[in-house]
Amino acid sequence: MTDNKRKILKIVIAIVVVVAILALVRLWQTIDTSRSDVADDTVTLSQYKTDDLDAIKRGEYVMRVGDCSACHTAGNGYMGGGYDIKTPFGDLYSSNITPDPETGIGNMTERDFYNAVRQGMGSHGFLYPAMPYTAYVKMSDQDMHDLWAYFSTVKPVKHDIDETKDMPFPFNVRLSLAGWNMLFFDNSGLEQDANQSAEWNRGKYLVDGGGHCSACHSPRNLLGGEVTSGYMQGGNLGEWYAPDLTSNPHKGIGDMSEQQIKDYLKTGSDGIGVATGAMAEAIEHSTQYFTDEDLGAIATYLKSIPASQGGEPHPQLKVSDKVALSYEVNCSACHGLEGEGIKGMVPAFAKNNVINADDPTNLIHAMLKGARAAHTHTAQTAAGMPSFAWKMNDQEIADVLNYVRNSWGNTALEVTADQVAEMRDSLGARQKLTVPAK
Numbered sequence: 001m002t003d004n005k006r007k008i009l010k011i012v013i014a015i016v017v018v019v020a021i022l023a024l025v026r027l028w029q030t031i032d033t034s035r036s037d038v039a040d041d042t043v044t045l046s047q048y049k050t051d052d053l054d055a056i057k058r059g060e061y062v063m064r065v066g067d068c069s070a071c072h073t074a075g076n077g078y079m080g081g082g083y084d085i086k087t088p089f090g091d092l093y094s095s096n097i098t099p100d101p102e103t104g105i106g107n108m109t110e111r112d113f114y115n116a117v118r119q120g121m122g123s124h125g126f127l128y129p130a131m132p133y134t135a136y137v138k139m140s141d142q143d144m145h146d147l148w149a150y151f152s153t154v155k156p157v158k159h160d161i162d163e164t165k166d167m168p169f170p171f172n173v174r175l176s177l178a179g180w181n182m183l184f185f186d187n188s189g190l191e192q193d194a195n196q197s198a199e200w201n202r203g204k205y206l207v208d209g210g211g212h213c214s215a216c217h218s219p220r221n222l223l224g225g226e227v228t229s230g231y232m233q234g235g236n237l238g239e240w241y242a243p244d245l246t247s248n249p250h251k252g253i254g255d256m257s258e259q260q261i262k263d264y265l266k267t268g269s270d271g272i273g274v275a276t277g278a279m280a281e282a283i284e285h286s287t288q289y290f291t292d293e294d295l296g297a298i299a300t301y302l303k304s305i306p307a308s309q310g311g312e313p314h315p316q317l318k319v320s321d322k323v324a325l326s327y328e329v330n331c332s333a334c335h336g337l338e339g340e341g342i343k344g345m346v347p348a349f350a351k352n353n354v355i356n357a358d359d360p361t362n363l364i365h366a367m368l369k370g371a372r373a374a375h376t377h378t379a380q381t382a383a384g385m386p387s388f389a390w391k392m393n394d395q396e397i398a399d400v401l402n403y404v405r406n407s408w409g410n411t412a413l414e415v416t417a418d419q420v421a422e423m424r425d426s427l428g429a430r431q432k433l434t435v436p437a438k
């Protein structure tokens, strides 16, 4: 070997060693569970008893904020698990998290529970990030302890779940999630920002922690990691699109007042839009229970997120009179001749950012499958939107959506028949009824 070659070999070995050390440090950071050491590691959930009723009550509120039951209750008893989450890597089922020792988490100690919820380390190894531990990692020790106290009061349900039975190899290998964590998991609690008010800090804690808003509202990369540079700039969930929540006035919530944000999260409507799909569920099971102070804190924090780029109005699309007539016949009874909707019940189309979003997923979804607004304590009659799948073909649905997206001051990107066809297929919606020729 020449001296030169030897030199190059030495440099290569040095680089490999440095990279390996950095990777080990990173691995160590992501699997470090020392934060859980504050919790007891002797008494299991099925044995744990407490008469601290305040802690149990606070824990129920933490459960509401985290919306645990949305994913862990699915026809197998409260928190009995079995909810089917479709990931790009196969179907994943949520765990039974009742105190049953055999099929639930009854054998977990409080420390095990912290490790699962905040660190993504469950009873069978690393958890898939469909369980939002990447957000819950921000939750405080106090909230975790209260949550534990609450779960000790949940009725044990015997229901065996094999979380990964429908996940093909190699995606069912939990060890691969160590690599995922190295790439995407920020294993640290939330620091208070001393330059911001207590209200703002509380808002950020709720949004980034228990509320896991960015799990839906931030874009994800191909491996399912949240794109941090696109924080809260909108995320496509496949069947739904969670819009931009930055202060962008066109596609974000820049022109929503703090009061409107609070109303939306409490009642399901801000007076213009009415929450549909995944957000209607989040409101129904979670945010409607938030205290007014917490809703105010969330509004304060959301309004402080810097505006995303872009979103300027698109040139207006021309739509034919025939489509205007179709709107009048099929939609105007509910959505109004001027797209004004019915306040708090039927969404207005005029000046509704969700309707104008570049991503038309929610609109096509609502047209094909219908939709139901959130049922909340303040809005008892959850109004329904009928499905038009049987009545309109792909082009007709695209046309009427382009009409509402380009009337009454709206200007938005064209919705194509192909987009509707694709969604009709993926949602398994029916085809337009055809009348046999006489």
Ligand code: HEC
Pocket: 062, 063, 066, 067, 068, 069, 070, 071, 072, 085, 092, 093, 094, 095, 096, 097, 104, 105, 113, 116, 117, 121, 122, 123, 124, 126, 127, 128, 130, 131, 132, 136, 147, 163, 164
């Ligand atoms: C968006 C859906 C979703 C939400 C919300 C959610 N979970 Fe989960 N959770 C899951 C899924 C899916 C799994 C199974 C993951 C796996 O096996 O890799 C899981 C697993 C768990 C486990 C691990 C069980 C075990 O035996 O290892 C615990 C504990 C848990 N969740 C508690 C909670 C709590 C407490 C909350 C609320 C603060 C919550 N989850 C909210 C989807 C969710």
Ligand code: HEC
Pocket: 206, 207, 211, 212, 213, 214, 215, 216, 217, 240, 241, 242, 243, 245, 251, 252, 253, 261, 264, 265, 273, 274, 275, 276, 277, 278, 279, 280, 282, 287, 298, 353, 354, 362
């Ligand atoms: C399970 C996914 C999901 C989660 C979690 C979620 N959202 Fe949403 N959100 C959506 C979807 C989907 C929409 C669009 C609803 C529609 O089309 O009517 C939406 C809409 C909204 C809107 C209305 C935006 C507008 O321009 O009108 C606000 C405000 C909002 N979400 C706030 C939140 C906050 C705050 C949280 C956390 C506490 C949160 N969301 C958590 C899916 C989600």
Ligand code: HEC
Pocket: 273, 274, 275, 276, 277, 280, 327, 330, 331, 332, 333, 334, 335, 345, 346, 347, 354, 362, 363, 364, 366, 367, 371, 372, 373, 374, 383, 384, 385, 386, 388, 400, 401, 404
């Ligand atoms: C019977 C009353 C009714 C009729 C008729 C109706 N809608 Fe709706 N529509 C609703 C209600 C109520 C909602 C809100 C549902 C929800 O919040 O889940 C809604 C929601 C929607 C949404 C989803 C908005 C969002 O926030 O994502 C779109 C898009 C929509 N309608 C378009 C139409 C079009 C186009 C027509 C005519 C072809 C039509 N609707 C006819 C009542 C109606």
